[in-house]
Amino acid sequence: MLYPIVTFIGAGNMASAIFKGLIKQGHPADRIRVSNRSQGKLDALKQEFPTLHVSTNNAEAVADADVVVLAVKPQMMEDMLKPLTTEVAGFDQKLFVSVAAGISIARLQSMLNGAKRIVRTMPNTPSLIGLGMTGLFAQIDTSDADKNLADSLMAAVGKTAWVSQEAEINQVIAAAGSSPAYFFMFMNAMQKSLEGMGMDSQTARKLVEQAAIGSSQLAAHQSDKTLTELTQQVTSKGGTTAQAVATFENGDLAGLVDQAMQACVARAEEMEKLL
Numbered sequence: 001m002l003y004p005i006v007t008f009i010g011a012g013n014m015a016s017a018i019f020k021g022l023i024k025q026g027h028p029a030d031r032i033r034v035s036n037r038s039q040g041k042l043d044a045l046k047q048e049f050p051t052l053h054v055s056t057n058n059a060e061a062v063a064d065a066d067v068v069v070l071a072v073k074p075q076m077m078e079d080m081l082k083p084l085t086t087e088v089a090g091f092d093q094k095l096f097v098s099v100a101a102g103i104s105i106a107r108l109q110s111m112l113n114g115a116k117r118i119v120r121t122m123p124n125t126p127s128l129i130g131l132g133m134t135g136l137f138a139q140i141d142t143s144d145a146d147k148n149l150a151d152s153l154m155a156a157v158g159k160t161a162w163v164s165q166e167a168e169i170n171q172v173i174a175a176a177g178s179s180p181a182y183f184f185m186f187m188n189a190m191q192k193s194l195e196g197m198g199m200d201s202q203t204a205r206k207l208v209e210q211a212a213i214g215s216s217q218l219a220a221h222q223s224d225k226t227l228t229e230l231t232q233q234v235t236s237k238g239g240t241t242a243q244a245v246a247t248f249e250n251g252d253l254a255g256l257v258d259q260a261m262q263a264c265v266a267r268a269e270e271m272e273k274l275l
């Protein structure tokens, strides 16, 4: 099988989670190019993957790309793309996969001089270990071949879900792109509580980590049960869990989570207007 040449512009947190994940899944490193503004990250990558093509020159990195993954911060996208539209022959004919929050396809199209082959995605950092969750959206006139190529890249590092309305990508951000941070915060709060009770941090981290892994795996294995049913399975009447659950309910955990998710979506919508 001949793997497509994939160029990542930006070698930050999200891009590196995806391309390292791809390499782990068998995509040959010599068919991946990574360009980044500063040299330091590239030097480290070259050490880790000697056959990876790295460059601080975006135009050079995209020249032979089949797919260009746009992975710079949203605020930097326009300045990053502008020179490429004139410097790189046939640039607007390539397939672009954007991972950026808050930049619509219409906006990308205008930044890309009218390019037509664009898939907007919202991945997350667990892609690094093959457990990513990516939402994808493409306009109606995007070819199946382009959709399949974008899907296969993201499916190599986790699960994928297509949304039929572009606005839903902002909900994917709340559910998957940003949500690893929520889970880490929850785990961290548990760890800190245990430490406050006197437990050493290593043991506290191990307990929290394994309980989180076990719970998420159990939910995935028993997807026929609702999350409320899974909660009830743990909660003995008059027992310990009931006290913790009541504390969360009294503090309106669900309301707070809803507020956080809404704030996330609202910020994505606001970014779409600003950028």
Ligand SMILES: NC(=O)C1=CN([C@@H]2O[C@H](COP(=O)(O)OP(=O)(O)OC[C@H]3O[C@@H](n4cnc5c(N)ncnc54)[C@H](OP(=O)(O)O)[C@@H]3O)[C@@H](O)[C@H]2O)C=CC1
Pocket: 009, 010, 011, 012, 013, 014, 015, 035, 036, 037, 038, 041, 058, 071, 072, 073, 074, 076, 079, 080, 099, 100, 101, 122, 123, 124, 125, 177, 178
């Ligand atoms: N982090 C996450 O969990 C997720 C992020 N995203 C999206 O991914 C994108 C990147 O975010 P993230 O990885 O967190 O950000 P990072 O800041 O970690 O990475 C951005 C990278 O882009 C590089 N860069 C900036 N300007 C240029 C340029 N002109 N040419 C080449 N490289 C450039 C930066 O280089 P330098 O080393 O010089 O700073 C940096 O390494 C964003 O659009 C974000 O919305 C989407 C889903 C999840």
Ligand SMILES: O=C(O)[C@@H]1CCC=N1
Pocket: 101, 173, 177, 178
């Ligand atoms: O915080 C952000 O804007 C990006 C998008 C999703 C995760 N990180």
